[in-house]
Amino acid sequence: MPRPRKFVESDVVSSAGEVFAAHGLAAATLDDLVRATGLGKQSLYNAFGGKRELFLRALSEDREEATRAVSEALGHEDASALEQIRGHMLRLAIELSSSDRRVSLTTRALVESTGEDDPLSTATKAGIEQLAEVYAQCLEHAREDGDLPDDANVQSLAVYFVAVTRGMELLGRAGVGRAVLTAVALDALRALHGQRMEAADGSPSLRE
């Protein structure tokens, strides 16, 4: 018997995500969100709870989507794991050198989070771990294929790839062009080929 909603929640979150990606959490005004999503302030409010909550939702969706995308890009069976990661990086280089002003919500959350216990921070941390896990799986396959040294530290390499891709994102935003970014991606991939150096102290693991 209640009046049904006129909107689809995921659409709203997605539109909001666009706004946040373009402006950031703080700089995105509630009015921007209202305009982008099409529904009124109050509707937004009682459906999500506020700007921050909405951002968290968008962040969560963005993270899922990103993970899925990478996972998919690395999951094809028609090429070796190593080739896939290579293709993935090269594609990313092109994508990130495009001129739109988007910044991934994860990066935004990271930068705009106010403290270690900020929900933004914890969500981001989780996202990074999740992403690293995807890379790790692919790298593990590569190792099993013999394309990586047996003693390669798949975990740290996975985190390394997260770092590199974040850095490339920033560089892309700074206006570094497609050619350079592609070269950077290729440089980054060369880290896979060498012999494993001695491990740093302790056994690196993402959670600490």
Place this chain on the structure above:
Amino acid sequence: MPRPRKFVESDVVSSAGEVFAAHGLAAATLDDLVRATGLGKQSLYNAFGGKRELFLRALSEDREEATRAVSEALGHEDASALEQIRGHMLRLAIELSSSDRRVSLTTRALVESTGEDDPLSTATKAGIEQLAEVYAQCLEHAREDGDLPDDANVQSLAVYFVAVTRGMELLGRAGVGRAVLTAVALDALRALHGQRMEAADGSPSLRE
């Protein structure tokens, strides 16, 4: 004959930089700056012109300082260029995994800039190029030393290092610990070696 200023401009810029590094441009309130710098709003205003201008000043100083620091770290004559870059990266890993909530002003400017022609954006671009140039010089030395393949693309490798360090910065902020970040730094360095060189030495300056 005019009344002299009671403050030193560079001190003010430096204090302001602290605030900006901790909160960002948008989130740093004028009041924060007043509190941190010690002088009044109006003094701030007619000495610098406004929050944005002050940020630009701080950004510029930060960039200079960062470039100088890296340049210095890479400029010692008592070790090979390759060893220096290695030490630099390892030190950076430790520094960036510290728990303070600082984010380099360059990254902040990058993320908070609103458009391609935003002063923030252009200043940042310049800063990145400058930093890359420092890396490039060091890498060139390494190449001359025979520690890098003759056909190594020093320019793109330099940009690669900028990307990696930015990524490490973000990861550090995300709470990735010292051990993992150090491992990432070592992974990153392997891009230099390709499959030819393995390091024979231990890892210097792991703790400092």
Place this chain on the structure above:
DNA sequence: TACGTTATTGACCATGTGGTCAAAAACCTG
């Protein structure tokens, strides 16, 4: 010591913000 110049101070302001409220509208069921 008085003057001119500039720095400083603290009150002040317009504006845009995230968030709230109460009334009206829309829907499903009975």
Place this chain on the structure above:
DNA sequence: CAGGTTTTTGACCACATGGTCAATAACGTA
């Protein structure tokens, strides 16, 4: 068609913000 429930709407608000103003203080000079 009526009742109950929830959404929608648009006006409203308290407040913090960046920025400004006019008065005052401090200094070097003549």
